[in-house]
Amino acid sequence: MRRTHEERVLLVLREQGALSRNQIARAIGLSRTTLSEITGSLLQRGAIVVIDTDAADREGSGRPAERLALDPASGQFMGVDFGHRRVHVVVADASHEIVASGSDRYEDRIDWPTRLEVAFGLLERLSAQFGVHYGALQGVGIGIPGPYSGKPGVRGFPSHRAAADGFHEASVDEAFGERLGAPVIVDNNTRLAALAEATFGGKAIEDLLYVRLSDGVGGGLVVGGRLVSGSAGLAGELGHVTVRQDGSPCRCGKHGCLETIASAPAILAACRAAGLAVDTLDDLATAVARSHPVADRVLRDASTALGQVLAAVGMALNPAEIVIGGEITRIAPVLVQQAAATVRYGLFPGAASPGVRTAYLSDDDGALGALAAVFHSSPLLAGYPATPAPARLRPTATQGVADGRAH
Amino acid sequence: MRRTHEERVLLVLREQGALSRNQIARAIGLSRTTLSEITGSLLQRGAIVVIDTDAADREGSGRPAERLALDPASGQFMGVDFGHRRVHVVVADASHEIVASGSDRYEDRIDWPTRLEVAFGLLERLSAQFGVHYGALQGVGIGIPGPYSGKPGVRGFPSHRAAADGFHEASVDEAFGERLGAPVIVDNNTRLAALAEATFGGKAIEDLLYVRLSDGVGGGLVVGGRLVSGSAGLAGELGHVTVRQDGSPCRCGKHGCLETIASAPAILAACRAAGLAVDTLDDLATAVARSHPVADRVLRDASTALGQVLAAVGMALNPAEIVIGGEITRIAPVLVQQAAATVRYGLFPGAASPGVRTAYLSDDDGALGALAAVFHSSPLLAGYPATPAPARLRPTATQGVADGRAH
Numbered sequence: 001m002r003r004t005h006e007e008r009v010l011l012v013l014r015e016q017g018a019l020s021r022n023q024i025a026r027a028i029g030l031s032r033t034t035l036s037e038i039t040g041s042l043l044q045r046g047a048i049v050v051i052d053t054d055a056a057d058r059e060g061s062g063r064p065a066e067r068l069a070l071d072p073a074s075g076q077f078m079g080v081d082f083g084h085r086r087v088h089v090v091v092a093d094a095s096h097e098i099v100a101s102g103s104d105r106y107e108d109r110i111d112w113p114t115r116l117e118v119a120f121g122l123l124e125r126l127s128a129q130f131g132v133h134y135g136a137l138q139g140v141g142i143g144i145p146g147p148y149s150g151k152p153g154v155r156g157f158p159s160h161r162a163a164a165d166g167f168h169e170a171s172v173d174e175a176f177g178e179r180l181g182a183p184v185i186v187d188n189n190t191r192l193a194a195l196a197e198a199t200f201g202g203k204a205i206e207d208l209l210y211v212r213l214s215d216g217v218g219g220g221l222v223v224g225g226r227l228v229s230g231s232a233g234l235a236g237e238l239g240h241v242t243v244r245q246d247g248s249p250c251r252c253g254k255h256g257c258l259e260t261i262a263s264a265p266a267i268l269a270a271c272r273a274a275g276l277a278v279d280t281l282d283d284l285a286t287a288v289a290r291s292h293p294v295a296d297r298v299l300r301d302a303s304t305a306l307g308q309v310l311a312a313v314g315m316a317l318n319p320a321e322i323v324i325g326g327e328i329t330r331i332a333p334v335l336v337q338q339a340a341a342t343v344r345y346g347l348f349p350g351a352a353s354p355g356v357r358t359a360y361l362s363d364d365d366g367a368l369g370a371l372a373a374v375f376h377s378s379p380l381l382a383g384y385p386a387t388p389a390p391a392r393l394r395p396t397a398t399q400g401v402a403d404g405r406a407h
Numbered sequence: 408m409r410r411t412h413e414e415r416v417l418l419v420l421r422e423q424g425a426l427s428r429n430q431i432a433r434a435i436g437l438s439r440t441t442l443s444e445i446t447g448s449l450l451q452r453g454a455i456v457v458i459d460t461d462a463a464d465r466e467g468s469g470r471p472a473e474r475l476a477l478d479p480a481s482g483q484f485m486g487v488d489f490g491h492r493r494v495h496v497v498v499a500d501a502s503h504e505i506v507a508s509g510s511d512r513y514e515d516r517i518d519w520p521t522r523l524e525v526a527f528g529l530l531e532r533l534s535a536q537f538g539v540h541y542g543a544l545q546g547v548g549i550g551i552p553g554p555y556s557g558k559p560g561v562r563g564f565p566s567h568r569a570a571a572d573g574f575h576e577a578s579v580d581e582a583f584g585e586r587l588g589a590p591v592i593v594d595n596n597t598r599l600a601a602l603a604e605a606t607f608g609g610k611a612i613e614d615l616l617y618v619r620l621s622d623g624v625g626g627g628l629v630v631g632g633r634l635v636s637g638s639a640g641l642a643g644e645l646g647h648v649t650v651r652q653d654g655s656p657c658r659c660g661k662h663g664c665l666e667t668i669a670s671a672p673a674i675l676a677a678c679r680a681a682g683l684a685v686d687t688l689d690d691l692a693t694a695v696a697r698s699h700p701v702a703d704r705v706l707r708d709a710s711t712a713l714g715q716v717l718a719a720v721g722m723a724l725n726p727a728e729i730v731i732g733g734e735i736t737r738i739a740p741v742l743v744q745q746a747a748a749t750v751r752y753g754l755f756p757g758a759a760s761p762g763v764r765t766a767y768l769s770d771d772d773g774a775l776g777a778l779a780a781v782f783h784s785s786p787l788l789a790g791y792p793a794t795p796a797p798a799r800l801r802p803t804a805t806q807g808v809a810d811g812r813a814h
Contacts, residue, residue: 207638209723221723223630230725231614232759241719242753253756309719312648316628316720318637346649349660352639 005030005038006047010070010136013048014094018069020054039068045135047074074136075099079371080119080176081143081189084108084215087119088367091132096375100130101367116175137182141370142172143189185373187227191236192369194220195227196361197323199372207319209310209354211238213326213335214363216251217259223317227373238313239263243305258309262302262335264328270298285331296334303335307342314343314354325359333358412437412445417454417477417543425458425476446475452542452588453478478540485541486778487526487583488550488596491515491622494526495774498539507537508774523582544589548777549579550596592780594634598643599776601627602634603768604730606779614726616717616761618645620733620742621770623658624666630724634780645720646670650712665716669709669742671735677705692738703741710742714749721750721761732766740765 008028013019019027025035042048049071055064075091088103104122106115126132173184194210204225211219217239221228228235239259240252247256260266264281271278271287276294278284287295310322322343324336340356347353361368415435420426426434432442449455456478462471488495495510511529513522534540580591601617611632618626624646628635635642646666647659654663667673671688678685678694683701685691694702717729729750731743747763754760768775 219723223635224633226631228630228724231727231761232725234725234755234758235723237722237725237755240755241722242715254753308649312716312719313723315644315648316626316642316723317635318639318641318644320638346661348641348644348647351641354638 005034006042009035009038009042010047013068013070018051018067020065020067022065024068042135043068046071046133047135070094070136071133073099073131073133075132075134076136076138077371077374078134078137078140078180078182079143079367079369079374080140081192081366081370082115082119082145082172083189083366084145087115087122088364089119089122089126090367090371091126091130091134092371094138100126100132102126102129103364112172116172120179134180134182137180139374140176140180140182140184141192141372141374142176142184142186143192143366143370143373144172144186145189185370187229187370187373188218188220188233188236189366189369190218191220191227191229192373193325193359193361193366194222194236194323194369195376196365196369196372197325197359198222198225198321199376200360200368205321207317208321208323209314209317209319210236210323210325210359211306211310212359212363213262213306213324213328214264217257217263221317221319227376238309241309241312243309258305261305264326267298267302267328270301271295274298281328281331284328288332288334295332299332299334300338303338304342306335307339308346310339310356311343311346314347319354322354322356323359324356325361325363327363329358330362412441413449416442416445416449420455420475420477425474427461427472427474429472431475449542450475453540454542477543483543483545484778484781485544485547485587485589486550486774486776486781487547488599488773488777489522489526489552489579490596490773491552494522494529495771496526496529496533497774497778498533498537498541499778507533507539509533509536510771519579523579527586541587541589544587546781547583547587547589547591548599548779548781549583549591549593550599550773550777550780551579551593552596592777594636594777594780595625595627595640595643596773596776597625598627598634598636599780600732600766600768600773601629601643601730601776602783603772603776603779604732604766605629605632605728606783607767607775612728614724615728615730616721616724616726617643617730617732617766618713618717619766619770620669620713620731620735621671624670628724628726645716648716648719650716665712668712671733674705674709674735677708678702681705688735688738691735695739695741702739706739706741707745710745711749713742714746715753717746717763718750718753721754726761729761729763730766731763732768732770734770736765737769 009024012024012027016027021035021039022032024039025032039048043050047070048068050066051069052067053064054067058064072093074093076094077092077096079090081088085108086103086105089101090098091100093099102122102125104118106118123134127134173186177184190210190212193212194208197210198205198208205222206225208222209219210221211217218236219238220236230236240250240254240257242254242256243258243261244256248260249255250257250260268278268284271284271294274294274297276287276292278287278295284295288299306324314322324339329335336356336358343356344353416431419431419434423434428442428446429439431446432439446455450457454477455475457473458476459474460471461474465471484499486497492515493510493512496508497505498507500506509529509532511525513525530541580593584591597617597619600619601615604617605612605615612629613632615629616626617628618624625643626645627643637643647657647661647664649661649663650665650668651663655667656662657664657667675685675691678691678701681701681704683694683699685694685702691702695706713731721729731746736742743763743765750763751760
């Protein structure tokens with residue numbers, strides 16, 4: 001109820017510009033007393049500001065009334081991407097312009113309460129650095145590694161008790177919802193990248209198949225304009241489609257998964273096994289630039305396996321676009337070219353093949369994917385249950401230097 | 408506009424039972440003159456009937472007024488399945504009970520105007536035999552062989568001119584819409600079978616993968632409770648996923664498609680190639696009953712290939728159920744059992760595997776699948792543009808003996 005009133009205040013200010021408290025109260029049919037409580041909370045949280053008084057407009061002799069307006073620096077939408085080793089945050093205003101962006105690192109595989117602390121510290125830092133406030137947030141999209149079911153609550157996390165911060169049995173969505181008083185959408189970060197690819201590329205793509213070649217191989221499906229979760233939150237796990245029945249063991253427990261052939265570490269390992277000394281993707285880039293035959297063969301093998309999986313799933317889903325992401329695709333574009341050729345060969349002769357392309361967004365752009373989810377799902381947010389906004393997030397001091405890129 | 412008035416008349420009769428014309432006019436706020444035109448049309452089309460007069464209820468001495476009611480035998484929903492050699496029709500009443508059902512044959516690969524004529528003849532026969540009328544049809548679902556895009560109009564048909572019946576440039580949906588004056592949904596019949604499996608089995612399944620082993624191998628996907636068409640109407644073509652790169656040529660132009668291994672003709676051919684004389688599925692049934700080792704090996708090969716495709720697509724979609732249909736699965740249940748084992752092996756160890764089961768509905772139940780589409784899509788029908796109902800479909804005489812099965 002409280003949140004509904006807040007939203008109506010923000011809406012009338014967005015539509016009508018600066019207004020006095022009396023004007024707002026009349027516009028949305030609230031008592032002056034109730035309205036003052038709401039504007040007090042919004043002012044305290046930085047969602048709105050006092051910009052002037054109505055002294056110039058008014059006749060008569062009463063005390064001039066303050067006029068309130070939306071703070072142009074108020075973040076309306078937030079995207080958060082939790083990777084294995086860092087969290088990245090982007091904040092957009094009501095016109096979807098990015099107004100703040102930054103990241104912070106944490107140790108690999110550290111527990112979730114610590115990741116959340118790092119993330120909340122980053123939010124305070126961004127607030128101070130970019131002068132953005134989070135009082136009027138309309139939604140927060142959060143990408144996490146690992147499966148997510150799309151159902152309320154976060155699956156796949158062990159429960160933790162955190163001593164310092166006072167929250168326990170934490171789930172990411174509850175922690176953010178409580179901290180920011182805004183609706184939260186959580187999903188697997190690779191899946192959100194698929195949604196971003198479907199919505200960021202100019203016109204929206206209704207049916208898209210996305211795969212990312214990274215430390216592992218993950219993917220995401222957009223079908224009929226909607227992100228697919230699957231019955232247990234496991235949809236899109238293209239990396240664990242079996243490609244070779246007698247293949248190498250995979251971390252998932254099976255053998256011959258696509259990930260054992262087409263992930264970045266698998267490609268490097270296959271090169272080394274064939275006598276090409278490559279430890280990093282930079283080494284691979286050098287070998288590719290020299291057209292080294294081992295690198296060429298390994299990459300073609302990997303992309304053929306990738307193309308076979310994409311063709312099989314593409315035959316089932318008939319997507320308009322197939323998108324291949326991951327840093328390695330920029331180093332070795334042959335991965336995308338060869339996979340595209342295998343896909344074309346594997347689909348119906350004569351029928352229009354889907355476009356196969358390199359991802360627009362890089363691995364570091366997960367937060368933009370999370371933001372895309374918020375933009376995309378905004379009608380869903382209407383059903384969000386009201387959460388008291390404790391306004392604990394106040395800018396304190398610059399605690400580090402954000403990377404400052406504003407897309 | 409006219410159709411809206413008709414719907415309101417039908418709705419008030421459905422909700423309030425028998426009413427006089429004056430009562431109906433008052434209930435929906437129409438003039439007595441306008442209402443009489445509408446009830447006249449509905450009476451003529453058999454959607455409503457005169458059941459008695461209000462003589463018993465009324466005081467005073469005026470002429471008793473007729474009371475009108477929905478015809479209890481009035482068909483409310485229709486499912487139509489066009490196969491290669493026959494059309495099957497089911498009609499359900501407002502409570503979803505099947506009130507009429509029958510089929511008629513036509514020559515294989517005959518043109519569409521002729522198929523439509525056979526279908527319309529069947530409708531007249533069913534009307535006479537079961538006493539059903541089509542004046543109050545709420546929707547018609549039509550399954551057709553071949554790809555369908557889900558977009559308005561029917562893809563994949565050449566245009567025909569029909570001399571006898573006066574329609575030309577016919578498309579199936581337009582022909583039925585014009586004939587019956589009701590909204591029409593057309594989709595591929597295998598895909599509609601997938602929807603039926605997802606909705607007929609007690610509780611609705613949100614995510615389901617369906618494959619049918621028949622003369623060919625087809626399939627359909629239900630994702631998030633919705634039937635998937637794909638970007639060009641080609642979603643669900645599991646029969647043309649490549650299983651063996653060096654396999655036999657397929658009618659689609661590729662090699663080694665699942666259909667070349669797991670369709671009923673492919674299984675019979677593989678048995679014959681190994682020296683087992685089987686010409687028909689009955690022959691195969693005999694061999695299976697004798698546990699003939701050739702039949703056993705061929706069926707295991709086919710079901711392993713099937714399971715590999717289902718596992719790959721299942722990994723991408725994470726369905727709750729995988730359903731295998733086709734008459735051959737009833738003859739050789741090992742097909743489903745072995746495919747289920749291959750699917751379990753191919754998905755994540757430890758994660759809950761989808762249930763793999765034989766289809767509830769047989770190949771002859773396509774019209775029930777089409778009916779499921781109408782029930783499922785009823786909110787969509789609200790947007791159906793009004794079509795003048797020419798009421799050309801009047802019961803004439805019994806033109807044959809319908810098969811009469813009422814499910």
